[in-house]
Amino acid sequence: MTLLERYILRNAFTAFVSCLVALTGVIWVTQALRELDLLTGKGQTVLIFLTVTGLSLPALISVISPVALFIATLYALNKLNSDSELIVMSAAGMRPLRLMRPFLTLAAFVCLAVGMITVYVMPASFQEMRNLVTKIRADFVATMAKEGQFITLDNGITFHYRERSGDALLGIFMEDQRNKDKVVVYLAERGQTVENNGQAYLVLEKGSIQRKEPNSRDSSIVAFERYAVDLNAFNNEDSTITYKPRERSTTQLIFPDKAETFYQMQPGRFRAELHDRLSSWLYPLAMVAIAFAALGDPRTTRQGRGLSIAAAVVGVIVLRIAGFAASSAVVRTPAAVVAVYGIPLLAIAISLMLILQGATLRSIRAKAGALLGRIAFPSRPSNSQKA
Structure with missing residues (x-):
């Protein structure tokens, strides 16, 4: 050149x-x-x-x-x-x-x-x-939830906790309205997020699950001492990304x-x-x-x-x-x-x-x-x- x-x-x-x-x-x-x-x-x-x-x-x-x-x-x-x-x-x-x-x-x-x-x-x-x-x-508990506030996701999940004690959350309320005919409400005294094999879970302790029966005003309540909720299931995306x-x-x-x-x-x-x-x-x-x-x-x-x-x-x-x-x-x-x-x-x-x-x-x-x-x-x- x-x-x-x-x-x-x-x-x-x-x-x-x-x-x-x-x-x-x-x-x-x-x-x-x-x-x-x-x-x-x-x-x-x-x-x-x-x-x-x-x-x-x-x-x-x-x-x-x-x-x-x-x-x-x-x-x-x-x-x-x-x-x-x-x-x-x-x-x-x-x-x-x-x-x-x-x-x-x-x-x-x-x-x-x-x-x-x-x-x-x-x-x-x-x-x-x-x-x-x-x-x-997916991990909306760690990224979006704030103490004493109700948060509502686009997919119909409402989450609230009263206060934080170290890594634990106290006074947990979570409502799943993704299916309007099968509303599920989770109540627990305490809970903690745990990650296992890349999956995020919310482990609830001493609480209950309230499920609304489809096409009915009745609901069923199940008490538990310990219950794990898969947080990835609440995401808008599928569990396997397409x-x-x-x-x-x-x-x-x-x-x-x-x-x-x-x-x-x-x-x-x-x-x-x-x-x-x-x-x-x-x-x-x-x-x-x-x-x-x-x-x-x-x-x-x-x-x-x-x-x-x-x-x-x-x-x-x-x-x-x-x-x-x-x-x-x-x-x-x-x-x-x-x-x-x-x-x-x-x-x-x-x-x-x-x-x-x-x-x-x-x-x-x-x-x-x-x-x-x-x-x-x-x-x-x-x-x-x-x-």
Whole structure:
């Protein structure tokens, strides 16, 4: 790579990193604010809060990186043209494909990073986030219950204890209304949470269980000296976590368990998620090609570039909308898989055609200008020729 190409690459890379950090930071803050209930409602530590929100960063980076690369390419090309460097390069005979080489190098790096994140890192982060959130929701006694307060979970569980004595809870009341026809009330003098083989239990002592009979006003009461309640059974999630397609590894999407009930219900979502991951690396390359097709042509300072920038932005928006539409279509029919890969490849092909066509038109204009110049101002014969 020549010194000039390294100079262009350095400008584009600096702009890319700046855009990536800024956009990721802003969007991450908005996502983090949505998880504040981990601190306020579920009583988690700052470390757990940062862990949960940090696990969303790979997904953000994979989405933001192509956009940051597109903005960086527009910025670098516009800066080169504003400083008249693009005009000088073109006048010196630098071809568009050679000028595009630094941007393609940066695009190759981003394509590799996006591909690695979407295929390996992002599914693992989603799966870890699901496990952590499920664990937080399951052990609601340790994370949400507060002394002297009644808490009600979304699934219909109401819990209360009078006071805490060391690790023990005194004066426990718990009502299970998940099934309105079979309401169960637990009363106990004391209790303590115990974890065994990854399962959380609430061990109650000296209490009673009151069960309402279905379709009746009668209820039965059973007294006990010691009773263990499985807290995981009160969670909204199933006891065995069923991971969504985006939370599964790429290998599990390529070779799914076709006997699984969840897969049989929504095979299209597995197919769409797989091809979204495998085609994600094409979008950085497509966005660089669109940006270069719009601003790669050198222009004088009197020629406005606003329309070209607007056209590039519209092109990227259309590209992403078409990509999302193709992904949605794959859920319904396997035939739409062609569109998932064809849309970014078509954008690359059209952009390269415009770039090469522009180079051909500039070459024709240059030759025509030179020919007209020779016709309008023919060279005068020298003194020796006159003699």
